[in-house]
Amino acid sequence: MTSDSIARFRRFARAVTAEVGALDSSFLGRGRPLGAARVVNAIGAGRMDVAEIRAYLNLDSGLMSRLLRSLEDEGLVTTEPHPDDARRRVARLTEAGRREFSAYEGLSDARASALLERAPRAEELLRAMDLVALTLGRDRITIAEADARSEAARSCLEAYYAELARRLETGFDVKLSCDPEAEAMVRPRGAFLLAMADDLPVGCVGLKGSGGPVAEVKRLWIDPAARGFGLARRLMQAVETAARELSVAVLRLDTNSALPEALALYRKTGWVAIDRFNDDPYPDHFFEKTL
């Protein structure tokens, strides 16, 4: 690693330290120490189990307990024993607590918004931030099943179609392609999987089934900022697992030689080239894998 690279990295660290410090201090300014504000936000973000909050915020049990008492005194939080295990406790925001949480969210959103509006080329800045955030947080990316008709799924599919249109010499019009109706990618006939980074989708793959022993893998796509982390392989493994659960014996897929990284992945992971099995105008390579 060159010293110039390291200097650039450290310039980055200095610049974001100031910005992140300012984000942190947006947790202040509402008459409450940072620790208590962080607890309100952890609960607001859906963490309820006290031990879970403690682990997330890295707090001593004594400190955590005191923070919860002070928030109860303020009327922002109620606690009650965990229904399954009375040693544990769960915390909930009161109506006032939810208002405080919204206020904190609003402050963070406003700061983000102000920064983005001041930036020339905001979309380029966001893509740069995506790349940094995903590289730093690559180990926290999870694979989860989702409805193919959900907003997160649709945003991935649109990005996929746009990328095909850019990369295929012929362009790409989803209406001319074999567009699997979303129902074919919903259980029990099929499935749809998303790679999620911090509640934002960064990749997808669909399993288009018919109820029979043969199903098709469709719509494998990874956000450009998340490439190189092995997500495509993880998604393909997950879709194979889902196919096995649905008693699928044979998987098929079609793809295009303009997507060499996809071809390489299929060849490396046990897929076998077969003859054309549909009349879709776009693909020029066809693969099969027996499960």
Place this chain on the structure above:
Amino acid sequence: MTSDSIARFRRFARAVTAEVGALDSSFLGRGRPLGAARVVNAIGAGRMDVAEIRAYLNLDSGLMSRLLRSLEDEGLVTTEPHPDDARRRVARLTEAGRREFSAYEGLSDARASALLERAPRAEELLRAMDLVALTLGRDRITIAEADARSEAARSCLEAYYAELARRLETGFDVKLSCDPEAEAMVRPRGAFLLAMADDLPVGCVGLKGSGGPVAEVKRLWIDPAARGFGLARRLMQAVETAARELSVAVLRLDTNSALPEALALYRKTGWVAIDRFNDDPYPDHFFEKTL
């Protein structure tokens, strides 16, 4: 600003918070509270005047004084009155202090290096970090005079040549162009200015003089990650100021229509198109400005 953009910004903030927190905590782990470590690093980075360190780290004078005493007790720092003004004090690292500073630097460098080595496409990641760092720190970019033969200047010039080679249809070979020998861009004949962000150069411009009343502006270049902040305009203003100091009455420059943003800037800032005044093969537009 869309809610999706804001969510992406906040994902970025979360990801770097963890990383920056880790960077901060590399200031810990050497048996010294964060405040004292930050003072050691400020002095090591060349800040000597106590008031200057205080302003930089945003510290109360009482706290600063105590931190310096504790560092003196540790044998890391000595202080003495400022030679010009005995009210002020200057702080210096002792030999042991310099060792501590090096240790902190080593920890930060190691962390940066480890992260970059783990990243696929490290250069793309660095460019993304540059864009984020420069956008966040745009108000801290300064214009300073530098030697045209210095390393910082040379790295800008090389980037400039590479960009010309990319953007001119004919390509660009600096040997075929009127390459001003560096001496012509050094005082008292000329000048060379750099835009600096955190000790790294992000833009340059040269003033090529002959000692006479006519001089030439050369090599205006801005790092792609720093475009849109008005740096070109600032550099041009600075080079005009430098020219006036050198008693230059008339400035000239040549440029190419493949660089429309440069042409637009010159036209907006009082430059007048003139006839070709050299036989350089690359430029196709020529401008003049009377100071």
Place this chain on the structure above:
DNA sequence: CATAATAGCTGACCTTAGTCAGACATTATA
């Protein structure tokens, strides 16, 4: 059923960071 493990609570205590008023020496200014 006795014992161990788990989860949280409480009180005592410590460190770090930060604030503020006042003291002191020095320098700038009317």
Place this chain on the structure above:
DNA sequence: TATAATGTCTGACTAAGGTCAGCTATTATG
């Protein structure tokens, strides 16, 4: 030369974060 301003230092004080031993209640386990 008197006065104001500047820069640092000291002592007194506070808030916030954090640690630890011991307590209670509950659940898991041999």
